[in-house]
Amino acid sequence: GAGVSQSPSNKVTEKGKDVELRCDPISGHTALYWYRQSLGQGLEFLIYFQGNSAPDKSGLPSDRFSAERTGGSVSTLTIQRTQQEDSAVYLCASSFLGGVGTDTQYFGPGTRLTVL
């Protein structure tokens, strides 16, 4: 596609429920990133996929968070047993070469998650 797409754009859920957030990266991009953007907190790195390598999960805040990337393309971020502090905008980005510190990242519009 023309850009990174994310779905849903908004998600409201009840505390304790599981949610899945989807990201479709730009075709041909080898790297995919997930970030969390909370009010006044900037962007918090969550996880990074590069090609077929094992993902860098160093930013995941707890074991309730997990992500997978199928076929080197679409990615799903899953949050189990959601808590109110999980409320944030979740941004996905992709890049062509996968140099996480050096490549230009192309961001999707984000999914706004609200946990009641």
Added chain:
Amino acid sequence: AQSVTQPDIHITVSEGASLELRCNYSYGATPYLFWYVQSPGQGLQLLLKYFSGDTLVQGIKGFEAEFKRSQSSFNLRKPSVHWSDAAEYFCAVGGYQKVTFGIGTKLQVIP
């Protein structure tokens, strides 16, 4: 450890006035430096990027940034702000295997 400081959380400028957004970084070697802009309801878009060469970098939408190694700064500038520039601006520093974003500066443009 690498880090980014954007000391101004919120800035208000008049349309047509000049703009400078501050960014200071900490990194042990020559960093990759980025400025991204996030318009309301949108994802982040790259404005410009620096790694080497000319320390004055030109970006999209009339923005430029200057890398000053001695001051560990990468300030973003625009000579004349337009109402459409109202957005949130993020500075980022990148190195091997990691990119770190600042907390952002929200720009308000008044008529």
